[in-house]
Each structure stands twice: as C-alpha cells, then as structure tokens.
Amino acid sequence: MRKKIPFAGPSITQKEIDYVIDGVKNGFYETFNMHVEKLETEISDYCGTEYAIATHTCTLAMHLACLCLDLKEDDEVICTDFSWVATAYAISYTGATPILVDIDPDTWCIDPKKIKSAITNKTKAIMLVHSFGVPAKMDEIMAIAKEYNLKVIEDAAPSLGAEFNGKKVGSFGDFGCFSFHGAKIAVTGEGGMLLTNNKKLYEKARLFVAMGRTDRKAVFWSDSIGYQYTMGNLTAALALAQVQRIEELVSMKRSIFDRYEKNLSGIEGIKMIKEKENTRANYCYPSLLLQPSIKTNRDDILKHFKENNIHARPGFPRMSEFPSLKKTYENPVAEMAEKRGISLPSAANITNNDIDFVCERLIYMIKN
Numbered sequence: 179m180r181k182k183i184p185f186a187g188p189s190i191t192q193k194e195i196d197y198v199i200d201g202v203k204n205g206f207y208e209t210f211n212m213h214v215e216k217l218e219t220e221i222s223d224y225c226g227t228e229y230a231i232a233t234h235t236c237t238l239a240m241h242l243a244c245l246c247l248d249l250k251e252d253d254e255v256i257c258t259d260f261s262w263v264a265t266a267y268a269i270s271y272t273g274a275t276p277i278l279v280d281i282d283p284d285t286w287c288i289d290p291k292k293i294k295s296a297i298t299n300k301t302k303a304i305m306l307v308h309s310f311g312v313p314a315k316m317d318e319i320m321a322i323a324k325e326y327n328l329k330v331i332e333d334a335a336p337s338l339g340a341e342f343n344g345k346k347v348g349s350f351g352d353f354g355c356f357s358f359h360g361a362k363i364a365v366t367g368e369g370g371m372l373l374t375n376n377k378k379l380y381e382k383a384r385l386f387v388a389m390g391r392t393d394r395k396a397v398f399w400s401d402s403i404g405y406q407y408t409m410g411n412l413t414a415a416l417a418l419a420q421v422q423r424i425e426e427l428v429s430m431k432r433s434i435f436d437r438y439e440k441n442l443s444g445i446e447g448i449k450m451i452k453e454k455e456n457t458r459a460n461y462c463y464p465s466l467l468l469q470p471s472i473k474t475n476r477d478d479i480l481k482h483f484k485e486n487n488i489h490a491r492p493g494f495p496r497m498s499e500f501p502s503l504k505k506t507y508e509n510p511v512a513e514m515a516e517k518r519g520i521s522l523p524s525a526a527n528i529t530n531n532d533i534d535f536v537c538e539r540l541i542y543m544i545k546n
C-alpha cells in the first residue's frame with residue numbers, strides 16, 4: 179500500500195527536544211513552573227493580550243471562561259452549530275444552554291445575522307469558533323455584543339496565529355481559548371490556553387484554575403471552590419518551542435493550502451473555505467465544500483481516500499442533532515458542511531507530491 183498521508187501531525191525540531199530536555203532536567207523545585215510562566219508571557223505578547231493562563235486542555239480553558247462570566251442555569255449562550263462538541267459542552271457544564279445557530283457559507287464560522295435573530299432576554303454571551311483556522315467576522319460579532327451587552331468567548335482552538343484586521347484572533351472577546359491538542363497547529367498532545375485583557379476576569383480565572391488556593395491563612399488554604407486545570411511544566415516546555423515557531427508553522431500551513439487551491443482551482447464544483455479580505459487564516463485544516471453540481475457522494479470520496487491511505491476528515495456533525503444538546507434552529511449551511519465538507523490532510527510532514535496525489539484522487543472521484 180502507498181505510504182500513509184496523515185490528516186495532521188506536528189513539526190518537531192531540535193528546539194522542541196532541547197526545551198523538553200531542559201524541562202526534565204531543570205523544571206522542578208523552585209523552577210517547577212518556569213516554562214509555564216514563559217509560555218504565558220510569550221503567548222500573550224504574541225496575541226496582544228494582557229494576560230494568559232495555561233490549562234490542561236482548551237475545553238477546560240473554555241469552561242473557566244464560562245465560570246468567570248458567571249454563566250448559570252437559565253442563561254443562554256449563542257454558539258455555532260458547527261464545531262467539536264467541546265465548544266457547546268463547556269457552556270453546558272455551567273448549566274447554561276448553548277443556542278446553536280448557523281454558519282457563514284464562506285468561512286464556516288458563526289453567521290453574525292443568525293446571532294442577532296437568536297438573541298432573547300436570557301442571552302448572556304456569544305461563543306464563536308474560528309473554524310479550522312479561518313477567522314470569524316469579529317467586527318460584526320463585537321458590534322452585536324456591544325449593542326446587546328453580551329460577553330464574548332472566542333474558541334480559537336485550532337487558530338493560533340490567525341488574524342482579523344491585523345489583530346490576532348483570541349484577543350477580541352472577554353476570553354480567547356487555544357488548544358495544543360495533537361492535531362492542532364502548535365502541538366503538545368494535550369494542552370490549552372486562556373487569554374484575556376480583563377484584570378478582574380484574569381484574577382478570577384487564576385483562582386479557579388488552581389483549586390481556589392490563596393494561602394491566605396495557611397499554606398494550601400483555599401477560599402473558594404476551584405478546579406485542577408493547570409498545565410504541567412513539561413507540556414509547557416514543548417508548547418513554548420511551538421509558540422516561538424508559530425509564524426513558521428503558519429507559513430507552512432498556508433503553503434499547503436495554496437498548493438491545494440492551485441491544484442483544484444480549475445475544478446468546477448469545488449469551493450475552498452478561504453480567508454476573507456483583511457484577515458489571515460492559519461489554515462490549520464484546509465477544507466472544501468462539494469457544491470451541489472458534484473454528484474459523487476462525499477463519503478465515497480473519503481472511502482476512496484482511505485483505500486489509498488489518505489486520511490481526510492468529513493465536516494463536523496451538527497451538535498444540535500446530538501441527544502445531549504437542544505435543537506432550536508434548522509441550520510442548513512452547517513448541514514451542507516456536515517454532509518458535503520472535506521478537510522484535507524495537512525500534517526507537517528506532507529510533501530508536494532502527497533498534496534498532488536490527494537488532488538489527483540479527488541479529481542478522479544469527482545469526474546468518474
């Protein structure tokens with residue numbers, strides 16, 4: 179069989195190895211947190227926020243964000259229907275209800291028009307996703323939030339390095355959240371990050387993230403219920419090296435996307451999911467939509483890919499169809515992405531030949 183073309187996978191250099199070894203050798207005792215502190219400083223500098231807190235996963239960062247905004251039962255949070263379920267469940271953990279609305283057909287991010295029509299007197303916040311590294315329409319979303327006095331959480335899990343009007347995603351809302359999960363652009367296996375510009379919210383999150391510990395009356399004293407959500411130093415050592423290389427990683431992903439786009443540009447019925455003007459996608463997962471003119475079944479294409487050892491992904495199933503979540507709206511654009519969307523392989527070890535082969539197999543399936 180032809181060699182595997184994995185869906186995702188990291189770029190690991192000597193820098194990552196050196197940092198982890200440094201963590202193993204030196205990251206204990208009084209320096210037990212040295213890489214965590216450096217990581218938090220460097221990622222907030224990079225993204226242009228005042229504060230950052232490293233967490234064990236992005237899901238936990240999003241849960242912290244929801245806790246800090248005091249979300250609770252009877253509150254509603256307007257959220258995209260098209261995401262990994264962590265986005266909605268982070269809201270559900272607090273007892274609040276995610277209201278799942280449709281996406282914009284060009285970016286697969288939440289459609290601001292759908293946010294507006296879903297607002298009720300119970301709405302407290304908007305939880306948007308910068309889907310697959312393509313920025314959401316932050317100007318429109320922030321204007322709606324301002325008009326209706328809503329909080330904003332950016333789920334930027336795969337989108338480190340993406341920009342909207344020259345500003346990094348994750349720095350617009352009350353909170354921004356990133357993931358370092360193994361399939362993301364910057365990778366540690368499991369890992370997350372919470373960003374904010376708000377000192378009060380930061381201090382609240384700091385208490386929550388480490389069991390409410392204050393040491394106020396004694397060592398190990400805790401004043402309020404908290405969670406053990408912090409990132410370990412060894413994970414942070416790896417994350418630090420990846421964050422210091424993020425511009426290189428973004429360039430790599432953008433070149434992969436460019437080659438896919440060039441190869442597929444003349445093929446009728448293929449719509450690439452692309453950045454809008456004045457934005458920069460990191461193209462963590464280069465994705466496309468098969469337009470209705472294409473009669474080949476999407477799942478047959480994925481099956482053919484698998485037979486050729488190409489690992490691609492279907493679009494996310496709509497979360498509103500899950501028995502654990504509530505369906506409020508029909509979301510036809512998300513349904514289309516679910517049924518006719520494909521995310522193409524873009525691991526760091528992919529070669530131009532691999533990309534050309536994926537495109538050749540895709541075109542073959544479409545034309546036969």
Ligand SMILES: Cc1ncc(COP(=O)(O)O)c(C=O)c1O
Nearest residue numbers: 235236237262264335357359369
């Ligand atoms: C859009 C989105 N949000 C949240 C997450 C959760 O990230 P983590 O696995 O770090 O909790 C993911 C991970 O796949 C994701 O894709």
